[in-house]
Amino acid sequence: MKSLALILSAMLLNVSVASADAISDLAESKCTKCHAADSGFPNLGAQTSEYIFQSLKDYQSAARHSDNAVMMAKKAKGFDDATLKGLADYFSKQPAAAPADGDAAVIAQGKDIYENGIQAKGVLACNNCHGRDGEGNKMSPRLASQLQTFLASQFVAYKDGSIDNQAEMKDIASKLSDDEVTAVTTYLQSK
Numbered sequence: 001m002k003s004l005a006l007i008l009s010a011m012l013l014n015v016s017v018a019s020a021d022a023i024s025d026l027a028e029s030k031c032t033k034c035h036a037a038d039s040g041f042p043n044l045g046a047q048t049s050e051y052i053f054q055s056l057k058d059y060q061s062a063a064r065h066s067d068n069a070v071m072m073a074k075k076a077k078g079f080d081d082a083t084l085k086g087l088a089d090y091f092s093k094q095p096a097a098a099p100a101d102g103d104a105a106v107i108a109q110g111k112d113i114y115e116n117g118i119q120a121k122g123v124l125a126c127n128n129c130h131g132r133d134g135e136g137n138k139m140s141p142r143l144a145s146q147l148q149t150f151l152a153s154q155f156v157a158y159k160d161g162s163i164d165n166q167a168e169m170k171d172i173a174s175k176l177s178d179d180e181v182t183a184v185t186t187y188l189q190s191k
């Protein structure tokens, strides 16, 4: 019995080591050509595992269906949940992207929106959900050091309904002016 247990645990160990290797090979061959740091595509490093997994499910189901999302859906196609979860864990443990500079006055306006919301329009402060410094919290994505252009493009997608699984962000996106979106996203990219 003892030897059987040893053999079984050795087999289990092999399986998990092999699959962790397989996941990092998969990530490096199929994902990092776009998602490497400074590639101009959204940064995945240090993103919450929960949000990466949900995003991949949303691409598969076309809950996210902007033009860029349709392209990304082709990359997410065909993987089962265990593989998506493996990819999500892998990217969540990669380092965050480096922050980028921006105009100081724009950043100050964005920081004010992030920390206080816009009371006159009924916009909640972003730090209620996305963390004190934009580090994210489970289903609320990390926003810190994310590309400004990508963050701004997501506001467009929430507003025009090409992300249709999320009432709170749709409401917020519909209340922010273009200048306010630029300010808060420039602030986040600088974090």
Ligand code: HEC
Residues within 6 Å of the ligand: 027, 030, 031, 032, 033, 034, 035, 041, 042, 044, 047, 051, 052, 053, 055, 056, 064, 066, 068, 069, 071, 072, 075, 076, 087, 141, 153
């Ligand atoms: C050809 C380039 C390309 C490849 C290859 C690619 N992606 Fe993407 N990915 C994108 C683009 C562009 C977006 C933005 C889509 C959008 O606007 O929703 C994106 C978005 C994402 C997002 C959502 C990020 C966020 O913060 O909302 C995740 C998660 C993701 N990709 C994971 C992956 C994984 C995992 C792989 C490999 C299986 C992969 N991508 C392969 C281009 C790519």
Ligand code: HEC
Residues within 6 Å of the ligand: 054, 113, 114, 117, 123, 124, 125, 126, 127, 128, 129, 130, 139, 140, 141, 142, 143, 151, 152, 154, 155, 163, 165, 166, 168, 169, 172, 184, 185
């Ligand atoms: C009530 C909680 C809540 C508040 C307040 C909130 N968010 Fe979000 N936000 C979320 C959730 C949850 C998601 C993920 C939605 C999804 O799955 O598409 C999200 C997604 C996003 C995204 C997409 C990021 C990505 O990587 O795809 C951006 C950008 C964003 N929020 C910016 C903001 C900003 C800026 C504010 C403040 C003006 C804000 N949010 C306030 C909960 C919130």
